[in-house]
Each structure stands twice: as structure tokens, then as C-alpha cells.
Amino acid sequence: MTWETIAAQKRQALKASIPAEWVIPSDILPPDSQLNVTNFLKESGWFTKRELEITSTPAPQLLVNIATSSWTSEEVTRAFCKAAAAAHQLTNCLSEILFDKAIARARELDKYLETTGRTKGPFHGLPISIKDNFNIIGHDSTVGFTSLVNDPATYNSTLIDLLLDAGAVLYVKTNVPTAMMIAESVNNVFGRTVNPRNRNLTSGGSSGGESALIAFGASRLGVGTDIGGSLRIPAACTGIYTIRPSAGRFPNFQTRSGLAGQEAVNSVNGPMASTLPEIILWAKTIVSQQPWIRDPKCLPIPWRTVTPKRRLKIAVLWHDGTVAPTPPVSRALKETVAKLRGAGHEIVDWETTWHDRLLSILSRMFVADGGKSVANLLEPTGEPFRPEMKAYADAEEMGVHAMWQLQLERNGVCKSYLDQWNESGIDAILCPTTPYSGVENGKFAYVGYTGVFNVLDYPAVSFPCGMYADKTIDGAYDGNEPLSEIDSQIRNDFNADNIHGMPVSLQLVGRRLEEESALMMAEVVLQTLQG
Known part of the structure; x- marks a missing residue:
């Protein structure tokens, strides 16, 4: 079969796996012209009061309600499955549907609780959504390649086993871009995932299926990955929370990668959610499972209690020297800094001395194999490179010696950055997650604000700051000239x-x-x- 036929059949199979009772009736289906569909759950009249209560309850309270038998895992799971079905029909956010298995699993957990009087684990009965690249036995992990369609996993990723042991219910896998190396979730298998807040805008990538599902209201906790911003970019595009951890804190073993074996900059996984407490719940729970016992690259660091600091010293990265934040982001950063100063926190400016070098290192590492990893996955079906992956199509392979020199360069810059941090005496850096508050589909052009911290391997929390783009006050940049050619392009697109x-x-x-x-x-x- 041609790659087009394989993709069309996969999309049809996914569509057919939605139960008939969860196909949105035509008379309440939002028209394509309705850009914001985040209120569909509440306003469509298609969801019961109980379903709305369940899907709007944060994960910590959901766990309490299930553990105390106020709600069953089955009814909670059914509510999220129905919501996920709606989310997919309106944003194209799913890659695999596990509804039947999820409901059967929820019933087993309810029976376990009823019989033993105990929960199975810290995530007992909680539906959790999973990014496409995590292997689940019996299901595809295509990561956007037609050659990986109908190639179900024969083993679980380590994280999947941990989640199942903790009592979680896995009900969907979510869409990603080809090889998970594009900042928007678009591929030749499933097509494009759009932003439920505005369907003309991107949900980001590579964890854009997750961000769309969560922002829509069809998941309380989801799992994504990040190698250049793939957690933080989609979180920022949709206004949700995430943390990009340092490598080794959370288990990432036996996941599928578009650049398998590339470890000069490590991919990590992390939670995505609508609130920060849900992110913290995830982090504590996963580390409490002692993942280093199963994942050879996980570090044996138990979760540590940290006393809140009443006064922080925060360095502000106003721009990275290459791309200025768009007007809404620039305004929000200024207003946030003013509030922090007003609350007594010490604010200093951060010099961008090393940012261009770090971004250059990252981009060279990604294509060090001459694009062979991607090409080898495209070749079996004759699938072409997508236009967003031109850098991989045009890349020339770097030799072993040159790669070693690149890693030496990386180590030197990381040491210089650490020295700058130590000399400044700061607690944290505050900066934009991306230059954008939102960007039209197909126009996300810069990952510099996230990617540098992947090379450095620093933890980074992306959070909505409570401010919104406003066309009446964010209409134009200030009088500064563009910082670079890419900055000029982004300014013109704004x-x-x-x-x-x-x-x-x-x-x-x-x-x-x-x-x-x-x-x-x-x-x-x-x-x-x-x-």
C-alpha cells in the first residue's frame, strides 16, 4: 500500500473506535467557524451534571472520591472517555483509543477496592492520558510515521508499568508531530492537532495532542516528553502547566523515539495538567515509586521536602538576543516582574551571553546523523519528508570525532553558564516559554527559549501567568529593531x-x-x- 492509503486507513480505524453513543450529534456539533471549543463540555447539553463534575475535579480530589467510594473508577473513566471522544472530534488530538480496555480496567479496580477495602496504589482508578511515544502492549506508537502503523508494541515503556502498578487507568494516546521533532503536532498519519482555545492556532508540539486534550477538559493528568521544548511549548500554547525535569528524575526507558540512540541531549518526560498542584502530585507520586529500580538511567533521588522561600532572587531574561517576545508576552513579563518586585522579591537582569551558542549546539546535535534516523523511518512506505523537517532532509552526517568535539563544546558552555549562575547568586531565571501567546497553525518558528535549557538539563516550569493577549494594547512591538532574520519573520507574522x-x-x-x-x-x- 502507498503511505497515503496506510494513513487513511489508520485515521478511519481511529474514527471507528469511537463508540456510536459518543459521536457528537450533528445538531450540536460546533461549526468549523467556531474557534473556541473549550466550553463545549459545559454548554453543549450533551454531558450530564455528574460527568461535568467529574471532569472538572482536580486529580487529588478525584483520587479521594474514588478511594472513599464516593465515585467509582468506572464512572470517572467513562466520563473522561466520553470527553476525550469529543475532544478528538473537535481538535484531532488522539492517536490511539483504549476506551474498552480502560473501562474493563476501571471495573477491576472497583472490584479490588470493594473486596479488599484498599486501593491498588497512589493513582488508584485515575484516568491518565499518554503521549503517543509511550509503548503500551498491543497498541501502535507511530510517532507520526506511516511505516510504524500496524506495528503494535510487544512491551510496555517503564513508565507505563509504573502507572499500572500505581493503579492508573490508561484510556488514550495522543498525537505528536513526525519524529516528535516539530514544534507543532502535525504528521502524515493523523494530520494536525489544533488548539481548543482557538482552532486557527497551534496546540504546539511535540506533546500537542496532550495539551489540546487537557485544555479541552478531557484529561486531568497527562504525560508528555521534552527534548527541545516539547512539554513546555504545547503547555504555553494552550495555557496549562508542566515541568520539564532534568534527565534521570522520571523514568523514560523503552519509549519510542524518532531519533533513537541520540543522547547528546536527552529526552525527558513530565506531567501536563490544568493546575500546578496536579503537576506536584504527579512528580511526588512517580518518584515515590522508586523508578530507579526499573530504569537504569533513573537517579536514586527520593522526593525532597523544600521549605518555601519568602524572598527569591530571580534573574529575568527579557529576550534571548535572537528573538524578542511578541507584545503580549513582553507585556506579561513586565507586569509579572513588577508584581514580584512589589512583593519584595529581588529582580536582576540576566545576560544572554551563552544562549546563541547553546541553541546552535542543540540544532547541530539534532541533525548529527545526517537525517538518517528520520529517513530510515520514511523509506519503507515512500513517505516524504514534511516541509517542517527540511533541516533533516538537507543535513549532512557528522563524523564521530566531530560529534565528540561538539559534546566537548557543550560541556564547556554548560560550565560557563553554571559559573554565571553561581556568580549571580540567583535562585531562578524567569523568561518567556516561547515568543508567542498564540501562533497560527504552521507558523511556529522558534524554540530558543526552551531548547537552551534542554542542553543545560535544567528543570523548567511553564505556567500561565494570569494575563491574556489583548488586541487593544498588544497591537505592535516597541520601537526596537529586529534582533535577527528569524525575529524579523516572527514580527511580520504577528x-x-x-x-x-x-x-x-x-x-x-x-x-x-x-x-x-x-x-x-x-x-x-x-x-x-x-x-
């Missing part, structure tokens, strides 16, 4: 009307392997912003 009302996210970066501190500081910042 249209305040198209992103009006989109939430603005910022990023708080901490020291390597200090995820507890990064989350604590994010809590402190949010408390300040919320008064």
Missing part, C-alpha cells in the same frame, strides 16, 4: 487580532536536578501573581 484572548505563559528555570525547588518557586511566584 497579528494581534488573531491571538486576542489567548493566555500568556512564562517559564521559571531552576538548578539541575532540583525539581522540588523549581516547583516550590513556581508556587511562590503564582501566589504573588494571584495576590
Whole structure:
């Protein structure tokens, strides 16, 4: 079969796996012209009061309600499955549907609780959504390649086994871009996932299926991955929370990769959710499972209790020297800094001395194999490179010696960055997550604000700062000239009307392997912003 036929059949099979009772009736189906569909659950009249209560309840309380038998896992799972079915029909966010298995699993967990009087584990009965690249036995992990369609996994990723042991219910896998190496979730198998807040805008990538599902209201906790911003970019595009951890804190073993074996900059996984407490719940729970017992690359670091600091010293990265944040992001950063100063936190400016070098290192590492990893996955079906992957199509392979020299360069720059941090005496760096508060589908052009921290391997929390793009005050850049050619392109693409009302996210970066501190500081910042 041609790659087009394989993709069409996979899409049809996915569509057919939605039960008839969860296909949105035509008389309440939002028209394509309705851009914001985040209120569909509440306003369509298609969901019961109980279903709405379940899907709007944060994960910690869901766990309490299930453990105390106020709700059954089955009814909770059914509510999220129905919501996920709706989300997919409106945003194209799913890659695999596991509804039948999820409901059967929920029934087993309910029976276990009824029989033993105990929960199976810390995630007992909680539906959790999973990014496509995590292997689940019997299901595809295509990562956007037609050659990997109908190639079901024969083993679980380590994280999947941990989640099942903890009592979680896995009900969907979510869409990604080809090889998970594009900042928007679009591929030749499933097509494009759009943003439920504005379907003309991207949900980001590579964890864009997750971000769309969560922002729509069809998941409380989801799992994504990040190698250059793939957690933080989609979180920022949709106004939700995430943490990009340092490598080794959360298990990432036996996941599928578009660049398998590339470890010069490590892919990591992390949670995505609508609230910060849900992110913290995830982090504590996963580490409490002692993942280092199963994952040879996980570090044996138990979760540490960190006392909140009443006064932080925060360095502000106003721009990275290559691309200036768009007007809504620039305004939000200024207003956030003013509130932090007003609350007594010390603010200093951060010099961008090493950012261009770090981004250059990252881009060279990604194509060091001459694009062979991607080409080898495209070749079996004759699938072409997508236009977003031109850098991989045009790349020339780097020799072993040259790669070693690149890694030496990386190590030197990482040491210089650490020295700058130590000399400044800061607690954290505050900066944009991306230059955008929102961007039209197909126009996401810059990952510099996230990618540098992948090379450094610093934990970074992306959070909505409570401010929104406003076309009446964010209509134009200030008088500064473009910082670069790509900055000029982004400025030309900027249209305040198209992103009006989109939430603005910022990023708080901490020291390597200090995820507890990064989350604590994010809590402190949010408390300040919320008064």
C-alpha cells in the first residue's frame, strides 16, 4: 500500500473506535467557524451534571472520591472517555483509543477496592492520558510515521508499568508531530492537532495532542516528553502547566523515539495538567515509586521536602538576543516582574551571553546523523519528508570525532553558564516559554527559549501567568529593531487580532536536578501573581 492509503486507513480505524453513543450529534456539533471549543463540555447539553463534575475535579480530589467510594473508577473513566471522544472530534488530538480496555480496567479496580477495602496504589482508578511515544502492549506508537502503523508494541515503556502498578487507568494516546521533532503536532498519519482555545492556532508540539486534550477538559493528568521544548511549548500554547525535569528524575526507558540512540541531549518526560498542584502530585507520586529500580538511567533521588522561600532572587531574561517576545508576552513579563518586585522579591537582569551558542549546539546535535534516523523511518512506505523537517532532509552526517568535539563544546558552555549562575547568586531565571501567546497553525518558528535549557538539563516550569493577549494594547512591538532574520519573520507574522484572548505563559528555570525547588518557586511566584 502507498503511505497515503496506510494513513487513511489508520485515521478511519481511529474514527471507528469511537463508540456510536459518543459521536457528537450533528445538531450540536460546533461549526468549523467556531474557534473556541473549550466550553463545549459545559454548554453543549450533551454531558450530564455528574460527568461535568467529574471532569472538572482536580486529580487529588478525584483520587479521594474514588478511594472513599464516593465515585467509582468506572464512572470517572467513562466520563473522561466520553470527553476525550469529543475532544478528538473537535481538535484531532488522539492517536490511539483504549476506551474498552480502560473501562474493563476501571471495573477491576472497583472490584479490588470493594473486596479488599484498599486501593491498588497512589493513582488508584485515575484516568491518565499518554503521549503517543509511550509503548503500551498491543497498541501502535507511530510517532507520526506511516511505516510504524500496524506495528503494535510487544512491551510496555517503564513508565507505563509504573502507572499500572500505581493503579492508573490508561484510556488514550495522543498525537505528536513526525519524529516528535516539530514544534507543532502535525504528521502524515493523523494530520494536525489544533488548539481548543482557538482552532486557527497551534496546540504546539511535540506533546500537542496532550495539551489540546487537557485544555479541552478531557484529561486531568497527562504525560508528555521534552527534548527541545516539547512539554513546555504545547503547555504555553494552550495555557496549562508542566515541568520539564532534568534527565534521570522520571523514568523514560523503552519509549519510542524518532531519533533513537541520540543522547547528546536527552529526552525527558513530565506531567501536563490544568493546575500546578496536579503537576506536584504527579512528580511526588512517580518518584515515590522508586523508578530507579526499573530504569537504569533513573537517579536514586527520593522526593525532597523544600521549605518555601519568602524572598527569591530571580534573574529575568527579557529576550534571548535572537528573538524578542511578541507584545503580549513582553507585556506579561513586565507586569509579572513588577508584581514580584512589589512583593519584595529581588529582580536582576540576566545576560544572554551563552544562549546563541547553546541553541546552535542543540540544532547541530539534532541533525548529527545526517537525517538518517528520520529517513530510515520514511523509506519503507515512500513517505516524504514534511516541509517542517527540511533541516533533516538537507543535513549532512557528522563524523564521530566531530560529534565528540561538539559534546566537548557543550560541556564547556554548560560550565560557563553554571559559573554565571553561581556568580549571580540567583535562585531562578524567569523568561518567556516561547515568543508567542498564540501562533497560527504552521507558523511556529522558534524554540530558543526552551531548547537552551534542554542542553543545560535544567528543570523548567511553564505556567500561565494570569494575563491574556489583548488586541487593544498588544497591537505592535516597541520601537526596537529586529534582533535577527528569524525575529524579523516572527514580527511580520504577528497579528494581534488573531491571538486576542489567548493566555500568556512564562517559564521559571531552576538548578539541575532540583525539581522540588523549581516547583516550590513556581508556587511562590503564582501566589504573588494571584495576590
